[in-house]
Amino acid sequence: MSKGVLIVISGPSGGGKGTVVRRVREMLPDIGFSVSATTRAPREGETDGSDYHFIGKDRFREMIENGEMLEYTVYCGNYYGTPRSEVEKVIGSGRDIILEIEVDGASQIKKKFPDAVTLMLIPPTLSELEKRLRGRGSETEDTVASRLSRAAEEIKLADIYDYVVVNECDDIDGSASVICDILTAEHHRSSRMKNEINNFTDNH
Amino acid sequence: MSKGVLIVISGPSGGGKGTVVRRVREMLPDIGFSVSATTRAPREGETDGSDYHFIGKDRFREMIENGEMLEYTVYCGNYYGTPRSEVEKVIGSGRDIILEIEVDGASQIKKKFPDAVTLMLIPPTLSELEKRLRGRGSETEDTVASRLSRAAEEIKLADIYDYVVVNECDDIDGSASVICDILTAEHHRSSRMKNEINNFTDNH
Numbered sequence: 531m532s533k534g535v536l537i538v539i540s541g542p543s544g545g546g547k548g549t550v551v552r553r554v555r556e557m558l559p560d561i562g563f564s565v566s567a568t569t570r571a572p573r574e575g576e577t578d579g580s581d582y583h584f585i586g587k588d589r590f591r592e593m594i595e596n597g598e599m600l601e602y603t604v605y606c607g608n609y610y611g612t613p614r615s616e617v618e619k620v621i622g623s624g625r626d627i628i629l630e631i632e633v634d635g636a637s638q639i640k641k642k643f644p645d646a647v648t649l650m651l652i653p654p655t656l657s658e659l660e661k662r663l664r665g666r667g668s669e670t671e672d673t674v675a676s677r678l679s680r681a682a683e684e685i686k687l688a689d690i691y692d693y694v695v696v697n698e699c700d701d702i703d704g705s706a707s708v709i710c711d712i713l714t715a716e717h718h719r720s721s722r723m724k725n726e727i728n729n730f731t732d733n734h
Numbered sequence: 735m736s737k738g739v740l741i742v743i744s745g746p747s748g749g750g751k752g753t754v755v756r757r758v759r760e761m762l763p764d765i766g767f768s769v770s771a772t773t774r775a776p777r778e779g780e781t782d783g784s785d786y787h788f789i790g791k792d793r794f795r796e797m798i799e800n801g802e803m804l805e806y807t808v809y810c811g812n813y814y815g816t817p818r819s820e821v822e823k824v825i826g827s828g829r830d831i832i833l834e835i836e837v838d839g840a841s842q843i844k845k846k847f848p849d850a851v852t853l854m855l856i857p858p859t860l861s862e863l864e865k866r867l868r869g870r871g872s873e874t875e876d877t878v879a880s881r882l883s884r885a886a887e888e889i890k891l892a893d894i895y896d897y898v899v900v901n902e903c904d905d906i907d908g909s910a911s912v913i914c915d916i917l918t919a920e921h922h923r924s925s926r927m928k929n930e931i932n933n934f935t936d937n938h
């Protein structure tokens with residue numbers, strides 16, 4: 531059995547990333563999850579090992595130093611990260627795994643896990659993104675302006691990603707289906723087909 | 735408009751390459767053709783520029799020296815090759831192009847045209863290939879033996895290809911559909927999405 535593929539998806543906030551990734555999970559129900567680690571306290575109803583791996587700050591820092599975190603970030607004084615062991619477990623079982631990660635995190639992962647496939651999902655234009663952000667009705671002028679300028683910065687890093695998918699207006703299925711095709715293609719990279727190649731001559 | 739993708743497909747003789755490529759062309763009717771060049775004389779009913787570009791040996795050798803042939807081979811004293819201009823014309827018009835090429839030719843193309851996507855189509859096992867070759871009924875023992883040993887040699891070069899697809903018994907549609915997915919994925923490589931990335935900010 532071949533290993534699964536780790537695909538990392540980034541993209542400007544408001545670009546429809548969450549919706550597209552949910553649709554990919556519906557299309558590929560076998561896809562795996564990775565449970566993140568955090569140093570924040572569990573909230574009511576959260577289970578250790580299922581919602582998060584809840585660990586102490588010392589342990590988290592130790593994992594960073596030992597290269598056991600594929601990426602991490604600090605938010606409101608707490609660490610959040612993706613343990614390498616979580617990802618290895620899922621792809622070792624032959625299932626693919628999708629991580630939605632900020633641009634910073636994606637380049638951390640690519641360095642530590644060169645086999646990762648990285649994809650940036652972008653709206654067709656900044657004007658379209660602006661329309662979507664205003665459409666939410668919940669964002670202040672300042673928030674819209676800061677998200678747009680951040681999106682313009684993020685998009686400059688698109689060429690460090692392996693793939694770029696334009697999330698056309700209202701075509702969630704189209705974008706999700708391109709991501710599924712990319713997963714199929716990546717499974718057939720010759721570097722991931724060593725078993726099948728060996729199999730060709732071994733059984734003769 | 736983005737450029738088309740040149741995909742080069744190789745694989746052992748008897749592995750079903752021709753059938754799979756025909757199926758891909760049915761699935762993607764917009765896919766382009768390239769007209770090969772040859773130094774052999776036109777046969778009755780063949781048209782220059784449509785069946786082949788019929789050219790003289792001096793001109794053919796000149797094109798090789800000028801780097802105008804992406805690959806070429808000599809067969810029964812005549813040259814056969816793929817002019818770069820043919821491929822550029824098709825992909826410049828935004829259409830993809832499939833070339834079925836021997837292993838030697840594929841590595842020539844990859845050197846001269848690094849943007850080419852290369853794919854090796856292999857049968858599941860040598861025993862399966864043997865069964866298919868004998869199933870034709872038209873091959874002598876010697877031919878079967880020499881094709882099998884050639885296939886075993888070719889397969890060793892699978893890892894210089896970008897992709898490997900195993901053509902499972904009787905699943906022509908499955909193999910063709912993986913090749914279509916690979917074309918979709920390759921169109922979304924960030925290196926081929928520069929227009930879309932620029933478009934994101936240009937129109938704001």
